[in-house]
Amino acid sequence: MNDNFLKACRGEKTRPVPVWFMRQAGRYLPEYQQIRGRADFLTMCKTPELAAEVTLQPVDLLGVDAAILFSDILIPLEAMGAGLTFKEGRGPVITPPVRSWDEFSILHSVDPQKDLIFVLDTIRILRKELSEKVPLIGFAGAPFTLATYLIEGGTTKSFVHTKKMLFSKPDLFRAVMNLITDVTIKYLSAQIDAGAQAVQLFDTWGGILTRQDFRDGALVYARRIFHALKDKGVPMIYFVYDGGHLLDLVRHSGADVFGLDWRTDIKTALKSLGQDAVVQGNLDPCLLFLTEDRLRERIAEILYQGLCAKAHIFNLGHGVLPEIPPDKVRLAIDIIHELSS
Ligand code: 1CP
Numbered sequence: 001m002n003d004n005f006l007k008a009c010r011g012e013k014t015r016p017v018p019v020w021f022m023r024q025a026g027r028y029l030p031e032y033q034q035i036r037g038r039a040d041f042l043t044m045c046k047t048p049e050l051a052a053e054v055t056l057q058p059v060d061l062l063g064v065d066a067a068i069l070f071s072d073i074l075i076p077l078e079a080m081g082a083g084l085t086f087k088e089g090r091g092p093v094i095t096p097p098v099r100s101w102d103e104f105s106i107l108h109s110v111d112p113q114k115d116l117i118f119v120l121d122t123i124r125i126l127r128k129e130l131s132e133k134v135p136l137i138g139f140a141g142a143p144f145t146l147a148t149y150l151i152e153g154g155t156t157k158s159f160v161h162t163k164k165m166l167f168s169k170p171d172l173f174r175a176v177m178n179l180i181t182d183v184t185i186k187y188l189s190a191q192i193d194a195g196a197q198a199v200q201l202f203d204t205w206g207g208i209l210t211r212q213d214f215r216d217g218a219l220v221y222a223r224r225i226f227h228a229l230k231d232k233g234v235p236m237i238y239f240v241y242d243g244g245h246l247l248d249l250v251r252h253s254g255a256d257v258f259g260l261d262w263r264t265d266i267k268t269a270l271k272s273l274g275q276d277a278v279v280q281g282n283l284d285p286c287l288l289f290l291t292e293d294r295l296r297e298r299i300a301e302i303l304y305q306g307l308c309a310k311a312h313i314f315n316l317g318h319g320v321l322p323e324i325p326p327d328k329v330r331l332a333i334d335i336i337h338e339l340s341s
Helices: 004-009 030-036 041-046 048-062 075-079 117-130 143-152 160-168 170-194 211-232 244-250 266-273 285-289 292-306 326-339
Strands: 083-087 091-095 136-141 198-203 236-240 257-259 278-283 311-316
Touching: 004 198, 004 311, 030 041, 030 048, 041 048, 041 083, 041 117, 048 117, 048 326, 075 083, 075 143, 075 170, 091 143, 117 136, 117 170, 136 143, 136 170, 143 160, 143 170, 143 198, 143 211, 160 170, 170 198, 170 211, 198 211, 211 236, 211 244, 236 244, 244 266, 266 278, 266 292, 278 285, 278 292, 285 292, 285 326, 292 311, 292 326
Parallel strands: 136 198, 198 236, 236 257, 257 278, 278 311
Antiparallel strands: 083 091
């Protein structure tokens, strides 16, 4: 098996540098669209054979060094009793939005072996299929990010309901966060037991907070997850999108690897994370629109900066966009491998 990804997670410098891309399975791939044409998104997530097939597509088509389970961070919210639908062109909708103790009282903890068994079955299929290939990454949303979806009822620009609860109903906010945290510990623990060889916690919206509010309202819960899972012995990645101002706090999260978006270059990030940090990132996904020569220069710069870290896993600074041509994604992966060999 190609285990460069796991070696790098553990702090070993590898040649070539391992690469995987967030949202590497998804709408930009015609092969994904073909399956998506037959099944809606949630059905794909809940049908282990389909979820496994889509997970494998980028491994076989692009040559990435790790697979990431095909699912969504919002899946456990449904298992907790929230209504979840994905509206075409509108993104996720959660009903009812949780803004009062009454709405909170509908929610409950989960038994992953029952309520999320389809995810665990997908992982078991994948480990068989991937045994000679690459490691499998499991994942979950970080509590703060999941809470924003639960409280706003979907995607938002202002996060006004979330911040309103944080500042005007702190007891309710803490209750929501504690429940999500407990569920996430059980969920990731079950993913690891089913065969996930690394896990990533996605904190897509943590970066909207001030340092103080991130520390008290988001990081304490993420840290509780990393500490609870430490003994499981698999590498844990923490990705806080748009979190450049938070990196010296993120350093103390208990994660083994730190994901970086493109706004903060690796050298600058290491000043906050410490030179002994393992980093993952951080090409702006839109740079995949560059011509080959220009793309090569930008990848070389990131690889060069990655040499300053204890170890580097190449990734994008956020997910692959549906508009990006698959050939460009494949080209980028080839360039990363070639330049770092
Ligand atoms: O219509 C479709 O086909 C669905 C599009 C889609 C896909 C392919 C969604 C809806 N989710 C996913 C898969 C997904 N989501 C993965 C699969 C593994 C892979 O990376 O290949 C992962 C890890 C996620 C994680 C996820 N979902 C995040 C965190 C990462 C990030 O992008 O910041 C978030 C915030 C979501 C929520 C979500 N899922 C889908 C949508 C449209 C949204 C809302 C995004 C928003 O609020 O802006």
